[in-house]
Amino acid sequence: MGEQENNKAGGGGNDATAVDEAPPAAAAKEKGGRGAAADDPRLQGISDSIRVVPHFPKPGIMFNDITPLLLRPAVFKDAVDMFVERYQGMGIAAVAGIEARGFIFGPAIALAIGAKFIPLRKPKKLPGDVFSESYELEYGTDCLEMHVGAIEPGERVVVVDDLVATGGTLSAAIRLLERAGADVVECACLIGLPKFKDFYKLNGKPVYILVESRK
Ligand SMILES: O=P(O)(O)OC[C@H]1O[C@H](OP(=O)(O)OP(=O)(O)O)[C@H](O)[C@@H]1O
């Protein structure tokens, strides 16, 4: 992974196996001037609604489960609203969501800011001509694909996913979009692992996260 700078709206952590045991959000201010302050009260509810499941899907992994948040419509809406507040009025033409969990948040953000939604899919799911970009996981490799013609050269894009861990998935998404001529403005995730503290970039692009987790 290359240069890393973090652009975090809020902190906290969600090191709890039960969602209501999460610690409060940290007080660090977001660097970069746009978006919610770290003391935005919505961040606490978001952090509290992410369940951390130890040793899933394999030993040693602290899995950040966003499904409890989806069961709380007000909190789900808070998360979407915070991204919408950040990206509206920025001339964003497209929101690109990463399969699978980026598909949960990306379309709502796209509709709210008047942008198109582009699904970045796992291999062999799209029926048309595709751009493909492989990337490394902790074990093995994976690939993202996007339809040719989904993006026009120069269009401004935000990439959305639920979580950034190593950054490998987001980096592949950025490469894929840039090969199609997109202007990738920023990546946006609900959750960032703490090693991405304070301010980071992937492939030179800022990554905006709402809450910090522990792994
Ligand atoms: O920063 P990284 O180390 O690349 O990891 C982050 C990615 O891992 C998870 O997806 P996963 O690959 O588990 O796929 P899924 O959403 O289809 O379960 C998560 O939703 C991100 O897309």
Ligand SMILES: Nc1ncnc2[nH]cnc12
């Ligand atoms: N700790 C984690 N929790 C949820 N999804 C992940 N993807 C990669 N690491 C993850």
